[in-house]
Amino acid sequence: MASEAIENYLKAIYSLSRESPTGEAGMKSIATMTGVTVGTASTMVKRMAAAKLVKYERFGGVRLTAKGDRAAIDVQRRHRLIETFLVQTLKLDWSIVHAEAERLEHAVSSAVLEALAIHLHHPCVDPHGDPIPDADGKTHVGRGAALATFAPGSRVRVARIADQRPAFLSFVAEHGLRPGAKAVVAATGSAAQSITVQATGCAAVTMAIAAAESIICETA
Amino acid sequence: MASEAIENYLKAIYSLSRESPTGEAGMKSIATMTGVTVGTASTMVKRMAAAKLVKYERFGGVRLTAKGDRAAIDVQRRHRLIETFLVQTLKLDWSIVHAEAERLEHAVSSAVLEALAIHLHHPCVDPHGDPIPDADGKTHVGRGAALATFAPGSRVRVARIADQRPAFLSFVAEHGLRPGAKAVVAATGSAAQSITVQATGCAAVTMAIAAAESIICETA
DNA sequence: CCACAAAGTTTGACGGTTCAAACTTACAAG
DNA sequence: CTTGTAAGTTTGAACCGTCAAACTTTGTGG
Numbered sequence: 424m425a426s427e428a429i430e431n432y433l434k435a436i437y438s439l440s441r442e443s444p445t446g447e448a449g450m451k452s453i454a455t456m457t458g459v460t461v462g463t464a465s466t467m468v469k470r471m472a473a474a475k476l477v478k479y480e481r482f483g484g485v486r487l488t489a490k491g492d493r494a495a496i497d498v499q500r501r502h503r504l505i506e507t508f509l510v511q512t513l514k515l516d517w518s519i520v521h522a523e524a525e526r527l528e529h530a531v532s533s534a535v536l537e538a539l540a541i542h543l544h545h546p547c548v549d550p551h552g553d554p555i556p557d558a559d560g561k562t563h564v565g566r567g568a569a570l571a572t573f574a575p576g577s578r579v580r581v582a583r584i585a586d587q588r589p590a591f592l593s594f595v596a597e598h599g600l601r602p603g604a605k606a607v608v609a610a611t612g613s614a615a616q617s618i619t620v621q622a623t624g625c626a627a628v629t630m631a632i633a634a635a636e637s638i639i640c641e642t643a
Numbered sequence: 644m645a646s647e648a649i650e651n652y653l654k655a656i657y658s659l660s661r662e663s664p665t666g667e668a669g670m671k672s673i674a675t676m677t678g679v680t681v682g683t684a685s686t687m688v689k690r691m692a693a694a695k696l697v698k699y700e701r702f703g704g705v706r707l708t709a710k711g712d713r714a715a716i717d718v719q720r721r722h723r724l725i726e727t728f729l730v731q732t733l734k735l736d737w738s739i740v741h742a743e744a745e746r747l748e749h750a751v752s753s754a755v756l757e758a759l760a761i762h763l764h765h766p767c768v769d770p771h772g773d774p775i776p777d778a779d780g781k782t783h784v785g786r787g788a789a790l791a792t793f794a795p796g797s798r799v800r801v802a803r804i805a806d807q808r809p810a811f812l813s814f815v816a817e818h819g820l821r822p823g824a825k826a827v828v829a830a831t832g833s834a835a836q837s838i839t840v841q842a843t844g845c846a847a848v849t850m851a852i853a854a855a856e857s858i859i860c861e862t863a
Numbered sequence: 864c865c866a867c868a869a870a871g872t873t874t875g876a877c878g879g880t881t882c883a884a885a886c887t888t889a890c891a892a893g
Numbered sequence: 894c895t896t897g898t899a900a901g902t903t904t905g906a907a908c909c910g911t912c913a914a915a916c917t918t919t920g921t922g923g
Contacts, residue, residue: 426910450870459910460913462871462911462914513762530746542734646880670902
């Protein structure tokens with residue numbers, strides 16, 4: 424249906440508008456996220472508007488239509504199921520599957536996708552703890568807050584890592600902070616903008632508050 | 644490396660030149676096989692020649708270079724491993740996996756491909772019995788002759804089905820003639836251009852000699 | 864309220880892949 | 894040896910996705 428390029432714009436607009444207070448995405452950020460110049464993003468968004476995937480007006484923000492939203496969620500389902508498959512079935516490393524899934528997500532038909540879902544027993548989160556929308560596009564929302572918000576002494580369970588960069592994922596895994604792991608917040612140094620945390624069975628690690636923003640936890 | 648389009652031309656030229664006495668492919672057949680006009684094929688072959696993937700001169704036949712040959716075999720390996728995966732791991736139907744693999748073969752990286760090979764225990768034939776080249780591009784050749792060439796009374800083992808059309812594959816499967824199955828040639832009607840064969844545990848079936856050309860067997 | 868920076872738009876161009884249609888070559892049959 | 898046909902080539906145009914660069918709008922600090 425939508426071309427590979429369009430699917431990438433959909434993903435970008437989806438995630439940008441999700442974390443914007445206005446619920447709209449700007450051209451600059453769309454361009455940055457898709458790795459393209461602002462002019463290109465502008466051109467493509469206009470094309471997407473013609474295809475009724477987004478709504479926007481000149482110099483105003485970009486917002487997905489219901490159709491665009493559904494399409495974006497579809498891509499997300501494909502992406503996350505593929506990541507799960509790559510880690511679980513093919514035993515590929517957690518830290519690299521994001522890039523691989525990025526290429527494959529545009530090539531899986533829905534027949535293959537559903538067979539994949541069956542093979543994996545309909546998982547509801549991917550290896551990073553991100554929720555996988557079901558075939559109807561509904562997502563089972565997980566609660567949780569950034570590790571940065573917990574007070575010293577808190578016992579937490581890691582739910583999700585909200586940063587796909589391989590180096591960060593390797594760092595996190597190395598210190599035992601994968602989704603599902605239990606940990607204790609040892610100390611928070613507000614002066615040093617840092618937080619120290621110890622996962623069960625691992626050495627304590629100190630990281631910047633900014634990094635801890637990407638580690639989503641629940642009270643254990 | 645090579646674009647998706649180019650990979651498709653490579654596959655076409657590879658298989659056409661393989662079954663041509665001269666070892667060369669014609670523009671018309673390349674165009675037909677890739678589903679494109681002759682003019683387009685001509686244009687693209689010229690481009691491939693510039694990229695040293697094929698050798699050809701105006702109004703002469705097209706032949707793969709060593710580099711093109713290697714690239715074509717690579718695509719074939721990807722295609723066949725994916726087909727095997729779709730049938731074996733995802734339990735998709737034998738008769739439809741060809742089309743699915745056609746879309747996926749351009750999106751699997753070599754990391755994913757090798758992980759797939761390991762997961763499948765390095766199979767050497769795909770679900771149709773076609774040999775899967777190894778990572779170095781070497782193919783373990785299987786002997787065998789068309790079912791059409793066996794005399795009445797011959798006991799055979801089906802080795803390979805050399806026709807990917809879903810209807811044909813369904814027909815073959817329905818009569819128990821999947822790769823690996825044992826069968827007996829009951830009769831050959833040279834006047835009716837037909838052959839009757841019975842797979843172990845199935846009813847006998849009569850088909851045209853032309854159809855039996857696509858069923859490759861070995862003496863059992 | 865003005866000027867300037869940041870964001871957004873437009874335009875012209877390019878590479879890749881495709882088509883239709885006009886044209887050329889090769890070759891076999893008479 | 895001519896000629897008709899099948900095969901092949903070329904050309905001009907289109908669409909997609911992209912860029913660079915010129916331009917316009919918005920909104921904010923002084």
